[in-house]
Amino acid sequence: MQEERIQTDKTQQSITNKANYIEVWEDLVDIKEMVISLILCSTLSLAGYYFAPQEPPFPLFMGLGGAVIGFLMITIRVKPKRNVTQSHDKILGLNNSEGGDNQ
C-alpha cells in the first residue's frame, strides 16, 4: 500500500508538478530549493564571519553581509510559491469603515 501511494505521488508530481510544496512556518516552500537556500546562506554567512578582519564590528557585519548576499541570490533564482491575485470585490473604504467613530 505504501508503494502504491508513493507510485501515485511520483506520477502526480511528474504530470502536474503542482502539489509538491510543503508548509514551513506558515508559508510554502519547495524542499530542494529550501535546503539549497539554507546551506547557501549559512555558508556565506559563516564564511563572511570567518574571513572578516578580527576587530569588531567587522566579523558580525561580514556575517550579516554574507547572509544578505545569500538572500539576494535565492530571491533572484527561486520563484515564490504564491499566486497573488487582486480581488475586485467591493471593499469598504477607510472613510466609511465600520470602525469609524459614528458608532
Place this chain on the structure above:
Amino acid sequence: MTTIILLQMVIAAVIGTVMYTIIGAMPGADETATLAPITLVLILAGVEPVVVLTFFMAAMIACKLIDAVPVSVAGIPAGVMSTPMIEHAMVLKRLGLTDLSIVKIASGAVIGTIISVPISLFAANALLPYGDTIKAYGGQIFFIGTVFLALMSKKRLIALLAILPFALLIQGLRQLYWSIGVVPEGVNVFISFFLGITIGPMLLTLFELLNKDNRDKMERYGTKEIKLSQMQQGKGYPNPFRLLTKKEIGLSAIGSLIGSVTFILSPVGLTTFMGELMASREKDPVKKASLALTTMEALAQATYMSGTLIPLIAIGIPLSPMALGPANPLFNAPPALTLERNMHHLLSTTDFVAATLIGATIALLITFYVAVRYANQICLFVFKRIPHEALLGVFFSLVLLLAYMDGGLVNIAGVLLIGWVAGMLHRLGVSYGVLFMILYSAPWLMTTLSR
C-alpha cells in the same frame, strides 16, 4: 546635546524607520533576529549611544507596526510577536475587511506608543530608587511571571510541566559551556538560545523531512493562493483617532497602561491573554476582531516600550524580555558597552526622553502612513518577489551565525538542540511566551532548586 547630535538622531530615526518598515513587512523576519545584530553593529562601529538608542526606538516601533500588513493581508506572521493576532485578522479578511484589519492594528500601535512613552518614562523614574532591589529579586520576578503565563495558557498542565525540564536544558548547556571554556564563566548565552526557541518549529519540520516516510506523509500543496483585497484610497494624512471607535481607544489605552508597567512579562504571552480578555464580551465578529487587534497591538507596543525603557533607565541590567532580546546590545555590546558601563550609565534622563520622542514620533509619522496607504503595494511586492525559501535561509543562517558567535561550534549544536526541544514543546501546546519566560527564569530556578 549638541545640534549635530540632534541632527544625527533625526537621521538615525528616519533610517531606522525606513529600514524596519521594509524588514518588518517580510514574513518570518523576527524582530530579535533583525534588530539585535544591526543595533550591535552600530554600537561597535562607534556611533554615539544616544543616536543608536534613537535608531532602536524608531526601528522597534516601525517594525512592530508594519507587521499589521502581512498579518492582515495574508495571515502570515511577520515575527513571533504577531502570531496571536493572526486568528483575528483572518476573521476580518474572510469578510473582505483586510484594510480594516490593517487600520485597526496600525491605529492601536499609535495609541499604544503615545500612552506608553510618558508612562514608561514616569515608571522608570519612579522605580529608580528601587533599581537595586529589583535587580536582586530579578530571578524570582521572572519565575512568577513564567508560572503566571503558564497558568494563562490553553494547555496549562503541559506548560507547567515543561518549566523545569526546559530550564534544566538551558542551564545545563550554559554550565557545560562554562566548564569546557567556550564561554567565559558566568556569562549567560542568551540571544542564540532565544533565536533557537523562535526557530524551533521550523527546525522540527526540517528534521522530520529527513525521514522518507514522514516526507511522504506530509501534506503537499500547490501554489498558495493569496487574494489581496483592493483598498480604497483615502485623502490626506489618516487620523488614528477617527479610525477607531471610542471603545477601542479606551480599551487599548487600558491595554497600553498595563503593558507599560508589566515590563517583565513576555509580550507574546501577555498580548494573547489580554487580547482574549478585552474582546471576550463583544459578540459581533467584526467588532470583536477589531477590538482584539487594536488592544493587542497597543499592548504589544507598550510592552516593547516599557520593556526597553524601564530596565535601561531604572535598573541598568537587562531585566525584561525586550532587554534580553532585541534590546540586549543596548546593555551589553563588548567591548563598547558592558553590564557595568552601558547606556544606563552613559545617558542622562534628557537623552532618554529625547531619543524616545524623536524615534517614536518619526517612526509613527512615517510607518503609520505607509501601513495605511500602501499596504496593498507592500504586500504585492513582498509576496510576488520574495520567496519564502530566501527568508528561511536568512533567518536560519542568522541563527547559526549568532550561535557561533555566542559559543563556537559547540553552541551551534546547543542551539539546534534547544530549537528541537522547543519545537516539540511548542507542538505539544506550550506557547512561545512561556518558553521565553522559562529562558529568562532558568538561572534563578536552577540555583534555587539545588539548595
